[in-house]
Amino acid sequence: MNDLDPLLTPAGQALLDEVRDVDPAGELALATRLRRTHPAPLVSAALGQARLRQRAVAKFGAEDAGRMYFTPDGVEQSTRASVAGYRAARLRAAGVTSVADLCCGIGGDAVALARAGIRVLAVDRDPLTAATARANADALGLAGLIEVREADVTEVDVSGFDAVFVDPARRGGRGRIFDPEAYSPPLSWAVSAARRAPCAALKVAPGIPHEAVPEGAEAEWISDGGDVKEAVLWFGGGVTVAGAGAAGAAGTKVPGAVRATLLPGPYSLVGRGLPDPGVRPVGRYLYEPDGAVIRAHLVAEVAEEVGGGLIDPTIAYVTADELRRTPYASAYEISDRLPFSVKRLKALLRERGVGNLTVKKRGSAVGPEELRRMVRARGAGAATVFLTRVDGGPAMLVGRPV
Numbered sequence: 324m325n326d327l328d329p330l331l332t333p334a335g336q337a338l339l340d341e342v343r344d345v346d347p348a349g350e351l352a353l354a355t356r357l358r359r360t361h362p363a364p365l366v367s368a369a370l371g372q373a374r375l376r377q378r379a380v381a382k383f384g385a386e387d388a389g390r391m392y393f394t395p396d397g398v399e400q401s402t403r404a405s406v407a408g409y410r411a412a413r414l415r416a417a418g419v420t421s422v423a424d425l426c427c428g429i430g431g432d433a434v435a436l437a438r439a440g441i442r443v444l445a446v447d448r449d450p451l452t453a454a455t456a457r458a459n460a461d462a463l464g465l466a467g468l469i470e471v472r473e474a475d476v477t478e479v480d481v482s483g484f485d486a487v488f489v490d491p492a493r494r495g496g497r498g499r500i501f502d503p504e505a506y507s508p509p510l511s512w513a514v515s516a517a518r519r520a521p522c523a524a525l526k527v528a529p530g531i532p533h534e535a536v537p538e539g540a541e542a543e544w545i546s547d548g549g550d551v552k553e554a555v556l557w558f559g560g561g562v563t564v565a566g567a568g569a570a571g572a573a574g575t576k577v578p579g580a581v582r583a584t585l586l587p588g589p590y591s592l593v594g595r596g597l598p599d600p601g602v603r604p605v606g607r608y609l610y611e612p613d614g615a616v617i618r619a620h621l622v623a624e625v626a627e628e629v630g631g632g633l634i635d636p637t638i639a640y641v642t643a644d645e646l647r648r649t650p651y652a653s654a655y656e657i658s659d660r661l662p663f664s665v666k667r668l669k670a671l672l673r674e675r676g677v678g679n680l681t682v683k684k685r686g687s688a689v690g691p692e693e694l695r696r697m698v699r700a701r702g703a704g705a706a707t708v709f710l711t712r713v714d715g716g717p718a719m720l721v722g723r724p725v
Contacts, residue, residue: 334365339373391463400493422488424445427456434465514537526555583621592624602633613651679705
């Protein structure tokens with residue numbers, strides 16, 4: 324018995340409906356009233372689940388979050404539904420009809436896979452987490468496609484499945500884990516399992532170093548709404564970019580392909596091994612590449628697409644004289660270039676009547692909030708200031724979004 328089981332009873336379901344839209348400010352009064360007619364542990368479990376569902380709306384949407392069940396770690400670590408749906412669609416397009424979802428958590432990825440028409444074996448060793456995944460499959464009407472098994476993923480036979488998806492735990496008692504070999508299970512085990520499957524996808528932290536990407540794997544960085552959410556290592560000819568893992572000279576490591584994918588869309592930019600675009604003077608337009616593009620080291624591909632170059636060899640801003648639309652970068656029209664000088668910037672903003680100031684930084688020791696306090700902008704106008712480096716020196720670029 325766990326605190327989820329009572330919520331699955333008719334009494335628990337009725338209580339969940341009653342606390343569905345509880346306001347945190349009124350939670351104490353509601354709990355006091357409900358405990359007069361319901362067991363205190365059941366009331367606590369229902370209110371706790373209501374809070375988790377409210378937190379989960381950002382990842383799963385109000386409709387699904389209002390029917391699903393969560394654990395605190397499950398809300399924190401589960402994949403955003405839009406990202407899980409993209410991955411599931413990519414597997415389905417590769418002809419995958421069955422997936423072993425290892426380290427399934429509360430079942431968010433299993434739900435996306437099942438909704439893509441894929442049969443799923445969802446495995447997690449934690450009893451409460453596995454029970455939560457099972458409850459979610461039932462709640463969303465997907466129990467016919469999702470089998471949940473409480474087991475150690477390293478002991479599960481996945482030989483009968485078209486694909487393997489592994490989402491190792493990347494948090495420990497002290498917070499996030501940055502060493503891939505400290506994941507649970509370690510990345511080396513996940514890679515070994517992936518290589519034994521017809522195709523596979525391994526979810527890893529977006530900060531994974533490029534040198535840690537296994538030979539022959541395609542590395543994909545995914546952002547949603549401009550925020551980088553994860554990196555995925557893909558294995559197998561059906562899901563990797565053509566040419567990934569081609570044979571190389573004896574004794575050399577053969578890199579796989581690199582991709583940056585932006586959601587919604589999706590828009591996918593595939594690396595072509597372009598050389599650095601070189602530095603050029605600041606032109607009329609400045610392009611800020613999406614975070615997934617930067618993580619994937621594909622700034623050169625964006626520079627080629629917009630016909631531009633870098634403002635500094637160490638800064639991922641691209642500049643060009645012409646405006647070319649691209650989904651992979653946000654464009655700004657630059658009106659002023661200044662050496663770093665708070666006094667000059669303050670005078671410029673006052674002259675232009677700028678009070679709505681957006682500050683972006685890359686390569687500057689001064690933070691956005693610190694600059695806002697120093698300039699104390701006043702007025703009805705709006706502007707964007709880039710604190711950055713231009714050809715080796717600190718600079719300020721002033722402009723507006725295109």
